[in-house]
Amino acid sequence: MTTTTGHLVGTAHSTGSVRELRVGGRTLRFHDVTTVAPASMPVSRRLLLENVLRFHDGSASGDAQVRAVVEGSCATPVDLYASRVFLHDTNGVPTLVDLAAMRDAMAALGEDPARVNPVIASELVVDHSVIADVFGTAEARERNVELEYARNRERYEFLRWGQAAFDGFEVVPPGTGIMHQVNVEHLARVVMTEDGWVFPDVCLGTDSHTTMVNGLGVLGWGIGGIEAEAAMLGQSMSIQVPPVVGVHLDGTLPAGATATDLVLTITNVLRRHGVIGAFVEFTGPGVGSLPLADRVTISNMSPEFGSTCALFPIDEETLRYLRMTGRDDAHVALVEAYARAQGLWHDTERTLEFDATVRLDLSTVVPSLAGPSRPEDQVPLDESKRRFRASLAALSGRPLGESASAAVQLDGVAHEVRDGAVAIAAITSCTNTSNPDVMVAAALLARNAVRAGLRTRPWVKTTLSPGSRVVMDYYARAGLVDDLETLGFHLTGYGCMTCIGASGPLVDEVSRAVRAGVTVASVLSGNRNFEGRIQPEVAMNYLASPPLVVAYALAGTMDVDLATEPLGHDPDGAPVMLADLWPGADEVREVIAGSLSADLFTAAYADVFSGDGRWQDVAVAPSELFPWDDASTYVRRPPYLDGMTRDPQPVRDITGARVLVKLGDLVTTDHISPAGAITSGTPASEHLADRGVTGRDRNTYASRRGNHEVMMRGAFANVRLRNGVAPGTRGSRTRDFARDGEVTTVYDAAASYRASGIPTVVVAGRDYGGGSSRDWAAKGPALLGVRAVIAQSFERIHRSNLVAMGVIPLELLDADPDDLAPTGEEVIDITGLDALDTGSVPAAVTVRNGERTFTARVRLDTPREADYIRHGGVMPYVVRQMLGRDA
Numbered sequence: 001m002t003t004t005t006g007h008l009v010g011t012a013h014s015t016g017s018v019r020e021l022r023v024g025g026r027t028l029r030f031h032d033v034t035t036v037a038p039a040s041m042p043v044s045r046r047l048l049l050e051n052v053l054r055f056h057d058g059s060a061s062g063d064a065q066v067r068a069v070v071e072g073s074c075a076t077p078v079d080l081y082a083s084r085v086f087l088h089d090t091n092g093v094p095t096l097v098d099l100a101a102m103r104d105a106m107a108a109l110g111e112d113p114a115r116v117n118p119v120i121a122s123e124l125v126v127d128h129s130v131i132a133d134v135f136g137t138a139e140a141r142e143r144n145v146e147l148e149y150a151r152n153r154e155r156y157e158f159l160r161w162g163q164a165a166f167d168g169f170e171v172v173p174p175g176t177g178i179m180h181q182v183n184v185e186h187l188a189r190v191v192m193t194e195d196g197w198v199f200p201d202v203c204l205g206t207d208s209h210t211t212m213v214n215g216l217g218v219l220g221w222g223i224g225g226i227e228a229e230a231a232m233l234g235q236s237m238s239i240q241v242p243p244v245v246g247v248h249l250d251g252t253l254p255a256g257a258t259a260t261d262l263v264l265t266i267t268n269v270l271r272r273h274g275v276i277g278a279f280v281e282f283t284g285p286g287v288g289s290l291p292l293a294d295r296v297t298i299s300n301m302s303p304e305f306g307s308t309c310a311l312f313p314i315d316e317e318t319l320r321y322l323r324m325t326g327r328d329d330a331h332v333a334l335v336e337a338y339a340r341a342q343g344l345w346h347d348t349e350r351t352l353e354f355d356a357t358v359r360l361d362l363s364t365v366v367p368s369l370a371g372p373s374r375p376e377d378q379v380p381l382d383e384s385k386r387r388f389r390a391s392l393a394a395l396s397g398r399p400l401g402e403s404a405s406a407a408v409q410l411d412g413v414a415h416e417v418r419d420g421a422v423a424i425a426a427i428t429s430c431t432n433t434s435n436p437d438v439m440v441a442a443a444l445l446a447r448n449a450v451r452a453g454l455r456t457r458p459w460v461k462t463t464l465s466p467g468s469r470v471v472m473d474y475y476a477r478a479g480l481v482d483d484l485e486t487l488g489f490h491l492t493g494y495g496c497m498t499c500i501g502a503s504g505p506l507v508d509e510v511s512r513a514v515r516a517g518v519t520v521a522s523v524l525s526g527n528r529n530f531e532g533r534i535q536p537e538v539a540m541n542y543l544a545s546p547p548l549v550v551a552y553a554l555a556g557t558m559d560v561d562l563a564t565e566p567l568g569h570d571p572d573g574a575p576v577m578l579a580d581l582w583p584g585a586d587e588v589r590e591v592i593a594g595s596l597s598a599d600l601f602t603a604a605y606a607d608v609f610s611g612d613g614r615w616q617d618v619a620v621a622p623s624e625l626f627p628w629d630d631a632s633t634y635v636r637r638p639p640y641l642d643g644m645t646r647d648p649q650p651v652r653d654i655t656g657a658r659v660l661v662k663l664g665d666l667v668t669t670d671h672i673s674p675a676g677a678i679t680s681g682t683p684a685s686e687h688l689a690d691r692g693v694t695g696r697d698r699n700t701y702a703s704r705r706g707n708h709e710v711m712m713r714g715a716f717a718n719v720r721l722r723n724g725v726a727p728g729t730r731g732s733r734t735r736d737f738a739r740d741g742e743v744t745t746v747y748d749a750a751a752s753y754r755a756s757g758i759p760t761v762v763v764a765g766r767d768y769g770g771g772s773s774r775d776w777a778a779k780g781p782a783l784l785g786v787r788a789v790i791a792q793s794f795e796r797i798h799r800s801n802l803v804a805m806g807v808i809p810l811e812l813l814d815a816d817p818d819d820l821a822p823t824g825e826e827v828i829d830i831t832g833l834d835a836l837d838t839g840s841v842p843a844a845v846t847v848r849n850g851e852r853t854f855t856a857r858v859r860l861d862t863p864r865e866a867d868y869i870r871h872g873g874v875m876p877y878v879v880r881q882m883l884g885r886d887a
Helices: 043-054 060-071 089-108 140-165 179-187 208-216 225-232 259-273 285-289 292-300 316-324 329-342 381-396 436-451 469-478 481-486 508-515 546-555 585-595 598-604 683-689 708-714 746-755 776-784 796-804 833-838 863-871 874-882
Strands: 018-023 026-031 078-080 084-088 121-125 169-172 191-194 197-200 203-205 220-222 237-239 244-250 279-283 309-311 356-361 368-370 378-380 405-410 413-418 422-427 461-464 521-524 540-543 654-662 734-736 742-744 760-763 786-791 808-812 827-831 844-848 853-858
Touching: 018 329, 026 043, 026 329, 043 060, 043 078, 043 197, 043 279, 043 309, 060 078, 084 089, 084 179, 084 225, 089 121, 089 140, 089 225, 089 874, 121 179, 140 169, 169 179, 179 203, 179 208, 179 292, 179 598, 191 329, 203 208, 203 225, 208 220, 208 292, 208 309, 208 316, 225 237, 225 796, 225 874, 237 863, 244 259, 244 285, 259 292, 259 356, 259 368, 259 378, 259 436, 292 309, 292 316, 292 436, 316 329, 316 598, 368 381, 378 381, 381 540, 405 508, 413 508, 422 546, 436 469, 436 481, 436 546, 436 585, 469 481, 469 585, 469 598, 521 546, 654 746, 654 786, 683 708, 683 746, 708 776, 734 746, 742 746, 746 776, 776 786, 776 796, 786 827, 796 808, 796 863, 808 844, 833 863, 863 874
Parallel strands: 026 197, 084 121, 084 203, 121 169, 203 220, 244 279, 244 356, 279 309, 422 461, 422 521, 521 540, 654 760, 760 786, 786 808
Antiparallel strands: 018 026, 078 237, 191 197, 368 378, 368 540, 405 413, 654 827, 734 742, 808 853, 827 844, 844 853
């Protein structure tokens, strides 16, 4: 596992930290953090320190960065260089689009476009495009893949072009698995070597769940695709040294509790504690009791509890997993030797000093769900019926216990679909399908249900979307496929699918029931369940372990107490309880031991970058510059760099601005830029209809991220978005005060403001931009003309993405959206921003709404971020650096 990028090793050794490591007959040099780090320094901060030491340039600022990490001080920003950049197709396509546009800009300025090229290892996994259109049949996967290629051929042609045009850029083709599962099973190095040096695998990815690799002891997290472009081109990421919150684990999981239950518990506990922007690091004797699969399941959910990363230390279990997944013995030996030398090895005798510590006794974990709209809203299984009914009453406005229903015909049989009917039951997502314990438990529960004569309810759309082909291999070896298929859990594809919102349509009669007023639910083994994300017609969404997904498919409703009420009845009419079907831990372990082995991983990843015949048949047009097609509805040249000059324009105050949208608390990137289906009646669907694209061919917003015309129209278009500027409306609606306040679409109002030369702002409440690291949640508003977002607080990645697009994030101090913009009709002035033109960051600026004056903190956290704003975003900043201009 050697890289040859020519960038990963720093040149200055002034710190005196260089040592030699002898292992397996090789002698490698490394920067020894123990020369400056106290023994009590947390592992995550050691990894950051190594990076700073390795790229120390001998300057006073380099010394200051070393001190900042050692002391845990956030006063001095530090530069972090990625070892790898990791992408998926829906963020990867726009990232490549931007790089292609940067090549065009270089050519337009008379420079060599080939200078725009990744200088570190960059890998993309195509996993977000396949949709669960077809289900419940043995042909489901094949038919879904056919539809995937038919819809996405333009995108795949573009990715093939990128793979040929850019050196050091690799693509894992469709049908291989979900990026994070592919990462932990194959791509992650843990440690890397180059030119006689050994150093950590620092993995930054364009998906918030990049943190899954933290379970292997790899430092990494999700960043915006715009930041990823800069990292690929050799830029450091300027960050403040975060606090480190230790999670001290004791005990072991009790019988009946799964890794999913544990992660939902941790998500709830850490959300309540508050870890936004922090490094979370697991420690204590309980770490040793957790299999690696449980660790990566937990680390995967780091964005759900709000931390930057969720790191587990390296230990014998890490080495066992590396061997089991096919890593060679020499590399595993290097991982161990390096981890021990650097103090990265899990040592229960060593006391680490954290900025805060949270304790959790694993024996207290109970079976749980999370929902109906946030992953941190944990629901103990024995409270699920009561909590469901309370949520339903709050959502529907009907009295507690009152339920709507509709009569339907399914396969010629009359049924009644009531509120809480499970419309989707999906075993999906890298979070849980990476974990053999819960996957085997689901299959054994299915086997027991089939033997008891139970079947899933006919209104339930059942899908099985593993994150790795290895899952189906060990299912087949254990003889578990037939029972899953008997319950309708046929393989639908290897990709994110339901978890990312690519759920496809509901059963037709269920859709009719929804239109008649019935509130339906989904149950999925995913990581996100935000409003409008999973499927536009499904209002309530619950995260659950894979075996509970099967159980709810059998029950067919959320309005059930699985502890006291039966899932169904056997052929003799006797009730069958969940406890009757739940497999024992010993049985699960026995199946895993007899079916899962290293040869499955070796075979699955033997030729991982080649793809099948469909991928190899995708046409490639070799060229330095991409031949844009103006008729394309998938890949268009973006306007970010149009007319870019060699020198940046001055930063000016914002005066006379209008509020484009006014939002409340907990607005997610799914609200700002939806990823799911492009539904009829939306600005994006109308734009596509004008170009002859209708019905299911509209595909999803996620698949259209290479087309700015579609994505601009998708900004603030989530069907559940509530905009206070246009009260009583939902989705893409606002008022246009350039046209006497008429109610119109957000896109049309923004176009009107731009034509009138009126700047716009977004006003929001707390935790603005939570959820996925979605570039288009920043790109869309930026292209609409939004100059600033004024919120009470921001989630980490979205704030960074706004800055990367030249949009200024401002935090209201001692005020809320209703104070600043009671109706949204207000005219907003922001003064004090012109100080940014000097490269400095003002501590605060003044925001006026005409009558009142407010103070806002400028959330540019490092000098580099001030540079991004001064240049109009990351892309022009990087291009100007390449031109040799002042950046």
